[in-house]
Amino acid sequence: MKKLLILILLCAHLGYGQTVNVPTKAYIDVQLKGVNARIDSLNKVLSGGVKPPPVVTPLDSCPRGPSIEGISKITNTGAELNFDADGVPKINYVILNEAGNILYSDSLIDLTKNRVPFEYKPLADGSYYLRIQGRNCVSTPSTRKFTIRGDLPPPVIDPKPVSNPSVIGAESIKVGGRYYTYNRTGELEVAFNQDGTLSDNTPGLDNSGTISKLNGWNVFYMLGYSHFETENGEYQKFQNITLPDGPVSVRQFICNPDKIPNLETFKKYLTAYGDKGVNALNARMSQMFISIKSDQKVGNGIGRDWLVVSRVLNFPKTLPAMDWRPYNKWVATAGINRGDNQDTYRRVGVIPDARFTQPNQEMTFNTVKVGHGQVLNSQEAYNAGRAFATYMGSSPYSYITEELVENGQGQYDRPGTLPGYQVSYHFARGNLDDIRVKHPGINKKDAGIFGGYGGDDFYGAIDQGLLYGDRKTYEESLTSKLYKGHGIHGWSAEDHRYFTEGSIEVRNFNAKYYFWNRVYNLPYEFIALNERVKLATKTYGGQDRESNLSIFSTPIIENFVSDDNGNRIGIEITNSGEVYDYAGGTVKTRMNTGPAAAWDELFTSGFWSTLITSGTALWDAPNTQYGQDVNKIDWWSEQQIYFKSKGERDFRRINDGDFGRSGVPEKSPEGLKSTLYAPVIDATMAGMEAAYEIRNRTTKLSFISYESNRGGFVAMPGTAGFHLNGFGPPNYNSFVVKDAFDQKKGIPLLGQGPEGEVLIYYNGFLSKHLTERVKIRHNGVEHDLGIVYGHQTVIKKL
Secondary structure, rough: OOOHHHHHHHHHOOOOOOOOOOOHHHHHHHHHHHHHHHHHHHHHHHHHHOOOOOOOOOOOOOEEEEEEEEEEEOOOOEEEEEEEEEEEOOEEEEEEEEOOOOEEEEEEOOOOOOOEEEEOOOOEEEEEEEEEEOOEEEOOEEEEEEOOOOOOOOOOOOOOOOOOOOOOOOOOEEEEEEEEEHHHHHOOOEOOOOOOEEEOOOOOOOOOOOOOOEEEEEEEEEEOOOEEEEOOEEEOOOOEOOOOOOEEEEEEEOOOOOOOOOOOHHHHHHOOOOOHOOOOOOOEEEEEEEEEEEEEOOOOOOOOOOOOOOOOOOOOHHOOOOHHHHHOOOOEOOEEEEOOOOHHHHEEEEOOEEEOOOOOOOOOOEEEEEOOOOOOHHHHHHHEEEHHHHHHOOOOOOEEEOOOOHHHHOOOOOEEEEEEHHHHHHHHHHHHHHHHHHHHOOOHOOOEEEEOHHHHOOOOOHHHHHHHHOHHHHHHOOOOOOOEEEEOOOEEEEHHHHHHOOOHHHHHHEEEOOOOOOOOHHHHHHHHHHHHHHHHHHHHHHHHHHOOEEEEOOOOOOOOOOOOOEEOOHHHHHHHOOOEEOOOOOEEEEOOOEEOHHHHHHHHHHHHHHOOOOOOEEEEOOOEEEEEEEEEEEEOOOOOEEEEEOOOOOOOOHHHHHHOOOOOEEOOOOOOOOOOOOHHHHHHHHHHHHHOOOOOOEEEEEEEOOOOOOEEOOOOOOOOEEEOOOOOOOOOOHHHHHHHHHHOOEEEEEEEOOOEEEEHHHHOOEEEEOOEEEEEEOOOOOEEEEEEEOOOOEEEEO
């Protein structure tokens, strides 16, 4: 044994280099003595003379949680944690800065309640992250951002949803392992098949030819605001179609074959004016909202189980507690359920409509207006801005916008009156001055001041059309023309007035999205708009004066398509209406001026506007409230309404004097809204919720490449890398979104933050019933996103 050990030692030394020093006898004796000692120790262990160290038993998984539900009572040295857990009496926690570096770590032990104080070393005002994990068991880390700031009021925290969603004034059915909620229409009928597919089952539909027909007219379809077609762009009948789980709007168009003979013509003239277009002169339409939830989920989308078709808002009672304030996001709605208070909405991170009987409210939303035709001078606009900010609680967390220029009825921008863009500037200047009384020195980026709705579009500060134009113009918009205005007449000669006349110092941007019958490419459009806003405002004049971008939208359609005489002829005014039952019979309503927008498009908007921009605001008619009395109806006089009693075959048109008689429901604001605006708002908030779930994985967003069985896409870096502008230093020459759009490819993003990483994907160029297999390689690892449907947002946490 000793000889063998000597040989091993010699071999080891011989292997280390070319020069060999032969060991002396004395050196070998010392080495053998050490080896013998180790052998003796091993013998003692084996014979039981020495006990081996104890075996460490791995910890079990925590039964539930811990997960952070809220952080309150925040100071520079501590705060209160509200968490959810079961069987977790000990918690480890760390405080991280926005770069992800650990600033403090400690433990909470002997926990007997779910609200406990926790401490940290003194920290300066700013944003930080709290991360918790089980100490006595193994759990997934839970992370939440919090802000140390003396002027930040505590959030309204009731972490648990109030109740399950309600399907009111709509239908529900379960067929073939799939649960559907939907509305009935005046013409379109959809069959829910046992194999999980859907088919157009409209009475009289003829599918014998190349194109489906109804009474001799051609039938075309859109799903939401996207074309329904084969993978080769050809006509597709709506028969036995598989759609993924989540919301969808099936839109059926019955078109004059002499004007709209084929799908190519339908697509070409979808938004056309006059007698060639897909409008009220040549066609009519129906729209059905459908939610789908399967026993075995179909697709990998971010659809919410609570999102159903209903005439009341479900999001206030079904969402968990959320707080967007530390993330510079503003999500607002003007429509609320009748009887709800403001805190119902603040609890879920949504800014509700201000009520004029309740002034000085923080986190409220209302559009400032004056009488039609009223024109303000600069001092009046400034005074109005200060007064309204005071009314809104002098709070940076309010969402402030106005329609002063619109109310001026074209009288601004004329000799003797203030330029319209200056009206918004002076109003915003008043907003910010008032907010700074309570919050001295606050940056406009940290305040919800977004200017007049639609003003930045109208005056060419932003232009959604740049994405759809030629490559040269798009590249100019981010380089040589970065600070110029752009509209139908091309580039402005001078830098835009937003930069030269002071608006950059006092307010943020908003982009108006009033949805109508055109094809939208929202993620692409939102990214392109945000790229230009962020790059321009972070670099203008060699200074970083970063501005935010908000998406200003509404659940109400606004279509300006007209005939040669200026009469509105948008296809939406021909909609076949909504049909739903009351105790005494059935109602059919047709909104002539503003039917509901496609809810699946608003679902996409809710997610991507919150992810990419600083959130979304949904304007509605002032003081819009959704009643919940199922025996009454809330009806707008500018729409048509019909009724048939039980047992009657045909609908008859009714007027004001018929309500409350002969089975007709009573007309009352307590009743159900006659148009399906509520699910559109719900869908927006459902998308927002999905963005909230990955908020701590998306503090930095970057473009990334992907592979697909339908062809991959390679992202090319800008001068500063792959990150989107607004998520890092200025990144010049980044044209990835234009590359993807022109190549008709999906948008792949990599999100990174203190809670980890996430992959996000959306393909707006694949019909919603078609699929692809998507894979993304990151850090040498291939991640399979699985089967992805067209127009479906997919996220994969890494």
